[in-house]
Amino acid sequence: xxxxxxxxxxxxxxxxxxEEAQRAxxxxxxxxxxALEENRLIPTELRREAxxxxxxxxxxxxxxxxxxxxxxxxxxxxxxxxxxxxITTSRDPSSRLKMFAKELKLVFPGAQRINRGRxxxxxxxxxxxxxxVTDLIVIHEHRGTPVGFIVSHLPxxxxxxxxxxxxxxxxxxxxxxxxxxxxPHLIIHGFSSRLGKRVxxxxxxxxxxxxxxxxxxxxFANQNDxxxxxHHVYRKTNHRNVELTEVGPRFELxxxxxxxxxxxxxxxxxxxxxxGTKRGGRGSHMERAVSCLFSHL
Numbered sequence: 001x002x003x004x005x006x007x008x009x010x011x012x013x014x015x016x017x018x019e020e021a022q023r024a025x026x027x028x029x030x031x032x033x034x035a036l037e038e039n040r041l042i043p044t045e046l047r048r049e050a051x052x053x054x055x056x057x058x059x060x061x062x063x064x065x066x067x068x069x070x071x072x073x074x075x076x077x078x079x080x081x082x083x084x085x086x087i088t089t090s091r092d093p094s095s096r097l098k099m100f101a102k103e104l105k106l107v108f109p110g111a112q113r114i115n116r117g118r119x120x121x122x123x124x125x126x127x128x129x130x131x132x133v134t135d136l137i138v139i140h141e142h143r144g145t146p147v148g149f150i151v152s153h154l155p156x157x158x159x160x161x162x163x164x165x166x167x168x169x170x171x172x173x174x175x176x177x178x179x180x181x182x183x184p185h186l187i188i189h190g191f192s193s194r195l196g197k198r199v200x201x202x203x204x205x206x207x208x209x210x211x212x213x214x215x216x217x218x219x220f221a222n223q224n225d226x227x228x229x230x231h232h233v234y235r236k237t238n239h240r241n242v243e244l245t246e247v248g249p250r251f252e253l254x255x256x257x258x259x260x261x262x263x264x265x266x267x268x269x270x271x272x273x274x275x276g277t278k279r280g281g282r283g284s285h286m287e288r289a290v291s292c293l294f295s296h297l
């Protein structure tokens with residue numbers, strides 16, 4: 001397992017190292033192509049290699065979207081396989097944070113929640129990788145109020161950090177409806193920029209592909225860099241009208257930063273593991289705990 005993780009990581013870093021050269025070559029060819037189409041002079045810095053660049057243009061796919069990169073590989077199985085989401089908290093969580101973690105477990109279909117205990121984040125990541133978990137969510141608090149929401153896509157990222165605000169639990173919402181276990185339809189609004197596309201991918205790929213007859217709707221609406229999360233179920237009262245019922249929770253997310261890759265090495269020496277997570281022939285205690293949670297799926 002350690003050799004496989006190390007090999008996959010080397011291949012991933014090698015692909016990232018080649019991206020810049022491929023992107024630079026693609027941009028040079030695009031400059032030559034635009035100059036020829038608009039009947040303009042070719043830029044001075046490209047005149048020596050213009051013939052070679054023009055010859056390579058014949059083999060480019062006109063329907064492509066440019067040079068692919070490691071971002072394209074991060075979610076290559078999205079829609080093919082359902083995500084496996086693991087939710088945990090910071091150490092020594094309050095009762096309110098535990099309740100919020102339980103409600104988030106209801107939001108993501110098939111998600112599992114694990115007690116943090118004394119385990120380090122590195123041990124959690126290794127255990128999730130060993131059991132095929134696709135996304136790890138860690139929530140933080142300040143004096144009993146949830147304030148941090150970290151999403152890490154495994155095995156190589158991205159890892160995004162969001163600030164939580166205006167958190168409203170299910171029991172705080174009046175006229176609360178019943179939570180459906182169906183796979184939800186998603187409404188993604190206001191993510192038009194390149195960074196917005198990146199953030200929307202991180203959020204929407206936490207959910208599996210829904211069925212057409214699902215009556216559950218989850219909304220991520222971006223306005224002034226604040227992402228509003230709403231969770232509803234609906235029913236048709238007649239052929240024209242639809243009745244929405246909020247089932248909670250309700251909160252706002254503010255995107256802070258994106259770590260391009262997970263920096264927890266699977267080849268770290270066993271001395272870096274906390275007590276009780278030492279590797280053996282049957283795997284660590286944390287790996288066995290994660291495996292038990294997903295064994296019934």
